Amino acid sequence: MTNAHAPVIEARNITKRFGDFLAVDAISFDLLPGECLGLLGPNGAGKTSTIRMVYGFSPLTAGTLKIFGVDVSFGWRAVRFGIGVCQQDNNLDPDLTVLQNLEVFAGYFDIPRGAAREKADQLLRFMALDHRRNDMVSSLSGGMMRRMVLARALINDPQLLILDEPTTGLDPQSRHQVWEKLEKLRAQGLSILLTTHNMDEAARLCDRLIIMDHGKILVTGSPLDLVREYAGHHVLEILEPADELRAFVRARELMHDNLDHRLIIYGGENDRLFESIGMDYCGENCIRRMATLEDVFLRLTGRELRE
Numbered sequence: 001m002t003n004a005h006a007p008v009i010e011a012r013n014i015t016k017r018f019g020d021f022l023a024v025d026a027i028s029f030d031l032l033p034g035e036c037l038g039l040l041g042p043n044g045a046g047k048t049s050t051i052r053m054v055y056g057f058s059p060l061t062a063g064t065l066k067i068f069g070v071d072v073s074f075g076w077r078a079v080r081f082g083i084g085v086c087q088q089d090n091n092l093d094p095d096l097t098v099l100q101n102l103e104v105f106a107g108y109f110d111i112p113r114g115a116a117r118e119k120a121d122q123l124l125r126f127m128a129l130d131h132r133r134n135d136m137v138s139s140l141s142g143g144m145m146r147r148m149v150l151a152r153a154l155i156n157d158p159q160l161l162i163l164d165e166p167t168t169g170l171d172p173q174s175r176h177q178v179w180e181k182l183e184k185l186r187a188q189g190l191s192i193l194l195t196t197h198n199m200d201e202a203a204r205l206c207d208r209l210i211i212m213d214h215g216k217i218l219v220t221g222s223p224l225d226l227v228r229e230y231a232g233h234h235v236l237e238i239l240e241p242a243d244e245l246r247a248f249v250r251a252r253e254l255m256h257d258n259l260d261h262r263l264i265i266y267g268g269e270n271d272r273l274f275e276s277i278g279m280d281y282c283g284e285n286c287i288r289r290m291a292t293l294e295d296v297f298l299r300l301t302g303r304e305l306r307e
């Protein structure tokens, strides 16, 4: 914790094996101070297994992990108080009120009662949950529960916040509320590691992404750089394309993905080619849109991120 520019997380060849199954295959990455780093990948890619090792819930099978410059193989005591964690499940205590949930959690960090109440008040205001402070957590909506779990993860003023799929299962409005809170925390300089399989979340929140599949890192980069490098600027998506069009695209060696009922052609910013393809082949079956992280994943794996 002495060097302000040293990585918050330094993971080297971290590996997780469950019996014969290799869930995380010797991956290495850094999280820099103030950065929001996202692990993006489909279900089963190894994202949760990775971050569970990072927050000390699951021991490493192999590799080394330093948090705040401290090698955690020597114990978690020195780093535990600097980390806040939001697991995939809400796991709040249903027998307690909103405020009590925060106060009990503060106790695990030896925060004195007065300071804990002050911090809880501040967090409930920040998360727009102040009006529900004396309600049982079981009465909260899904979005409120998620904000509550986030508040709880912040009770110890962590330097590093770790989030496992922060908005999975939320309706669009609740998801946007959580994103707004996370953006504010990020602007305050908090270092954040999150997992997601939502490309909008990854693109909106993360400075840098690690795209994972089958326990391995496929690529790393800023969301925009990854899109530009692997999928260009614009995409022409054609439903039920004619065989002649598929043949044309192959003959011209255009960057494309040939799916069962769809053809996706990737192109530059002002690609005239798209206009000519559109006029000659498409009609109503053609959509022109901006390239996204979804396209990056498809280009890299031949599969779609969304199941």
Ligand SMILES: Nc1ncnc2c1ncn2[C@@H]1O[C@H](COP(=O)(O)OP(=O)(O)OP(=O)(O)O)[C@@H](O)[C@H]1O
Binding pocket: 018, 021, 023, 041, 042, 043, 044, 045, 046, 047, 048, 049, 050, 195, 197
């Ligand atoms: N305790 C365990 N025992 C055996 N296999 C496990 C265990 N935990 C995870 N796995 C397996 O490891 C692989 C990676 O799972 P993991 O939960 O890390 O993926 P993920 O990318 O986080 O996916 P999701 O988005 O579904 O959470 C999966 O095939 C999963 O079935």
